[in-house]
Amino acid sequence: MTTLRLITPDDSAAVALLLQESREHLAPWEPVRPERFFTEDGQRAEIGASLESLRQGSRVPFVILDDDGAVAGRLNINNIVRGAFESGSLGYWVASGRTGRGLAARAVAEAVEHAFTELGLHRLEAGTLLHNAASQRVLGKNGFTEFGMAPRYLKIQGRWQDHRLFQRLNED
Numbered sequence: 001m002t003t004l005r006l007i008t009p010d011d012s013a014a015v016a017l018l019l020q021e022s023r024e025h026l027a028p029w030e031p032v033r034p035e036r037f038f039t040e041d042g043q044r045a046e047i048g049a050s051l052e053s054l055r056q057g058s059r060v061p062f063v064i065l066d067d068d069g070a071v072a073g074r075l076n077i078n079n080i081v082r083g084a085f086e087s088g089s090l091g092y093w094v095a096s097g098r099t100g101r102g103l104a105a106r107a108v109a110e111a112v113e114h115a116f117t118e119l120g121l122h123r124l125e126a127g128t129l130l131h132n133a134a135s136q137r138v139l140g141k142n143g144f145t146e147f148g149m150a151p152r153y154l155k156i157q158g159r160w161q162d163h164r165l166f167q168r169l170n171e172d
């Protein structure tokens with residue numbers, strides 16, 4: 001069963017609703033967002049920017065689907081760099097009430113396959129807050145290994161926070 005599909009503008013309402021319903025659940029792991037981000041119009045703009053990045057080759061934006069085929073979260077392969085690096089960064093979230101079912105692990109597995117097979121990347125990286133054990137388990141299940149710690153790496157909840165860095169290399 002497929003857990004990922006490319007996002008479309010038609011997903012704006014579903015993603016906005018999930019973000020509204022999961023706002024408190026996601027807040028500890030996310031940047032502070034403007035109110036517009038949580039609206040259908042805000043998501044239509046976000047999706048449009050993501051699809052433009054896809055056309056430029058710097059991002060692949062997906063939705064995560066639950067077992068019924070409904071949108072349950074997002075996953076992006078971001079910051080795709082070609083040439084000698086051939087690398088991308090992974091970011092994902094699953095809506096509250098849909099965690100603990102293996103959706104994130106399956107989505108990351110599909111993203112790894114897509115990155116290495118379809119995109120021909122050599123490396124995928126992901127960063128987690130130091131205390132995000134659930135995301136670290138998802139990455140570990142998918143063959144990611146920790147390779148360092150980045151002080152004050154991302155501005156999460158309005159403050160610069162340290163992150164553990166993980167990577168998975170394409171063994172081909």
